[in-house]
Amino acid sequence: DTGVSQDPRHKITKRGQNVTFRCDPISEHNRLYWYRQTLGQGPEFLTYFQNEAQLEKSRLLSDRFSAERPKGSFSTLEIQRTEQGDSAMYLCASAKTGNYGYTFGSGTRLTVV
Amino acid sequence: DQQVKQNSPSLSVQEGRISILNCDYTNSMFDYFLWYKKYPAEGPTFLISISSIKDKNEDGRFTVFLNKSAKHLSLHIVPSQPGDSAVYFCAAPSSLMNNNAGNMLTFGGGTRLMVKP
Numbered sequence A: 001d002t003g004v005s006q007d008p009r010h011k012i013t014k015r016g017q018n019v020t021f022r023c024d025p026i027s028e029h030n031r032l033y034w035y036r037q038t039l040g041q042g043p044e045f046l047t048y049f050q051n052e053a054q055l056e057k058s059r060l061l062s063d064r065f066s067a068e069r070p071k072g073s074f075s076t077l078e079i080q081r082t083e084q085g086d087s088a089m090y091l092c093a094s095a096k097t098g099n100y101g102y103t104f105g106s107g108t109r110l111t112v113v
Numbered sequence B: 001d002q003q004v005k006q007n008s009p010s011l012s013v014q015e016g017r018i019s020i021l022n023c024d025y026t027n028s029m030f031d032y033f034l035w036y037k038k039y040p041a042e043g044p045t046f047l048i049s050i051s052s053i054k055d056k057n058e059d060g061r062f063t064v065f066l067n068k069s070a071k072h073l074s075l076h077i078v079p080s081q082p083g084d085s086a087v088y089f090c091a092a093p094s095s096l097m098n099n100n101a102g103n104m105l106t107f108g109g110g111t112r113l114m115v116k117p
Helices: none
Strands: A005-007 A010-013 A019-024 A031-037 A044-050 A053-057 A065-068 A075-079 A088-095 A108-112 B010-014 B019-025 B032-038 B045-051 B056-059 B062-067 B072-077 B086-096 B099-107 B111-116
Touching: A005 A088, A010 A019, A019 A088, A019 A108, A031 A075, A044 A065, A044 A075, A044 B099, A075 A088, B010 B019, B019 B032, B019 B086, B019 B111, B032 B062, B045 B056, B045 B062, B045 B072, B072 B086
Parallel strands: A010 A108, B010 B111
Antiparallel strands: A005 A019, A019 A075, A031 A044, A031 A088, A044 A053, A065 A075, A088 A108, B019 B072, B032 B045, B032 B086, B056 B062, B062 B072, B086 B099, B086 B111
């Protein structure tokens, strides 16, 4: 069990650029979540996958955001035309069916300048 | 609409003393609660949980108390150690609308605990 891996750890991008983050969940976990955390706030739910199916999206996830989980393994989160308000820590988590608790990755910190 | 609130953004205690972190919730449908600890530049890690059928759950130095009538829970750390310095989040799971088998966690805003040697 190598935990949940996220790449990159840090990303600085210019406003208007596209960015993509990757998450590798724990291998036997069929559920995968993306959360966003801004300074002084708790993590906020963005989207949820069960295996390869994206089953839920928060209204926080604007049209500029897209997430995929091909083959039910790793997941990617893409942000198009980044804005300064997108600056945050993007957290990925995975869980087994039936478990309330998640295992989080270390996150990708995005800074949009 | 903040369904889970942690009203104290920070708490400072002396090493060896008790740390008490508080959390309030508004959604009476919540029936399970979790506490996570987060160090800088790391993701949150699970600490302890409690089901609404209990009013107390203990794990070593950590105890969580649940008062359902007050919609309040607290995390006690005794004795506090400098390594406990971190941000603590309480969270509650709720079913996702489109799939009852999934759940999302609603987090409070966190409390930064500083344990002074």
